[in-house]
Amino acid sequence: MDATCDLQVDVNGEEIFFVHKNIISSYCGKIRKLFDKSKGVTTNLKVILHGFPGGPGSFELVSRFCYNNGKIVINPYNAHRLLCAAYYLEMNEMISGSHNLLEQTKKSIEEIKFWSWPELLSALRNSIDLVPMSSSSQVLQKCLDSIVARLVFTSETSPSCPSSSSPESSGLRLSTDSKSTESLRSGLLRSTWWFEDLVNILTPNLVKLLVKSIILHKFDHGVTSRFLFYYQKSRFFNANSDEKREIIETIIDSLSLLDQTSVSCKSLFWILRVALNLNVKKIHRNILERMIGSQLDQATLDSLLVPSPHGSNYLYDVNLVLQFVKHFLTTKCGPGVPISELKKAARLIDSYVAEVAPDPRLKPCKFLALVKALPESARESYDDIYHAIDIYLQVHTGLSDEEKTSIFNSLDYTKLSSESCNHLTQNDKCPPRFATLALKAQQFKLENLFRGMDVQKRFILPPHELVATDEGMHEQVVIYAEQVVPYEGKEDIVIENEKMKAHLEGMQWRVVELEKVCRKMQTQMTKILKSKLSRQTSAKSLPRLCS
Secondary structure, eight states, rough: OOOOEEEEEEEEEEEEEEOOHHHHHHHHHHHHHHHHHHTTTOOEEEESSOOTTTHEEEEEEEEHHHHHHHHHHHHHTTTHHHHHHHHHHTTOOTTTBBBOOHHHHHHHTTTTGSSHHHHHHHHHHHHHHHTTTTTHHHHHHHHHHHHHHHHHHHHHOOOOOOOOOSSGGGOOOOOOHHHHHHHEEEEEEEHHHHHHHHHHTOOOHHHHHHHHHHHTOOOOOOHHHHHHHHHHHHHHHHHHHHHHHHHHHHHHHHHHSOOGGGGGEEEEEEHHHHHHHHHHOOOHHHHHEEEEHHHHGGHHHHHOOOOOOOOSSSSSHHHHHHHHHHHHHHSSSSOOOOOHHHHHHHHHHHHHHHHHHHHHOOOHHHHHHHHTTGGGOOOOOOOOHHHHHHHHHOOTTTOOHHHHHHHHHOOOOOOOHHHHHHHTTTOTSOOOOHHHHHHHHHHHHHHHHHHHHTTTOOOOOOOOOEEEETEEEEEEOOOOOOOOOOOOOSSSSHHHHHHHHHHHHHHHHHHHHHHHHHHHHHHHHHHHHHHHHHHHHHHHOOOOOOO
């Protein structure tokens, strides 16, 4: 061994350096303390460094600093390595009036905002290699903040395409005008130029830190969501199942931090299907369900038809849809929420119920839970639900009377059309008392219709008569109306149903006749008004007589 090199330094078991003890220890407080504890030992000196940040490459930089009297060129490409090494070796003392390495690297890193984009990327790579050192984590966060600040500055100084609300909208609805099309395309490229630079550097953990910094700096959430989907697709190519699961869970966590209007419902369903195949943790699945549920009114029937989990007895994952509805009601049924969104979701769920109704393995309790998942105020009509019930009963022929009663109790008979009521009264799978309810509901609706039209019901002889005068139209409408005796349980229910059915059909026929009368009245009124206007015009055109 050279007499001047009296110390061996083993760095992480990877490489051994032969250095001068006095030179190294004069700058490295940690090594100096080791020799202070072992006084008297002068030969075969060896120091083993475990977990040295940056490995042999970083120690070589430190050696250069020590042998060059505490001087070294610090730049974005080595600042992170030198900083972490300085922390590890406790190089924080002043030697011969020179600044210590720790202070010099800190001062250099403070200038990070002036570094170029390639320098920032290099610093980011170096800091990733040095994690989990706490000192590296601090610099790493500064590096990410500087990158986001650069993105914000670029987006503000360069015109870009309008912010999109969803990742797949990057296709853009381009105008047929060639200049407009080219402008939008170039705008899209300007907003996503940084994707490729970061996608191969960032680990899943760093993606989360990046998104948090983006939110802090108020960078465009729509562009951010596009980056997250781009990252997921790019990193999936060479990833194994565990790596894919980590990536998709990172994407879910990151998307949940963004404004939900920046992520489309279609994209969330796509992530959901990937997540289900990878069997992600329940906490991440719940996050995804909540995000989809908040946008349920924007979903499509095809998206809802998610196959049931492996080993389930039913065809589609009904429990998943019920969770969507639960989250939708939690987020959408507060004050000030448009009723139109609630009704749109109801139409979607009604279509879903009709789609899953033919599944022979769908239990009555699950079917009923779907039907009753939304409040009655969400539906203007129960025709689709009745149609789904009819399909369900045709497939599930072994239902008990109690189960049928529960299903038919879920209908609001006042919101059934006359066609559905007629079908229900002839449906042999429907318990008789529900047919009675349907008939009474239709009778009530027709009576309200008559009252709304201010029709005078009298037991006089036909026909009705129209009388036209200059002052308007007078009508006497004659309608035969029988006395309807409400059912009180004293007569046989079948006979009562037949009577009410006949009465309903008669009233419906009379409504048709009434509509004809109204149309005839409108025609007559139009003629009278035209005649009156014609006479007034003729009178005004006559010359005045001389007095």
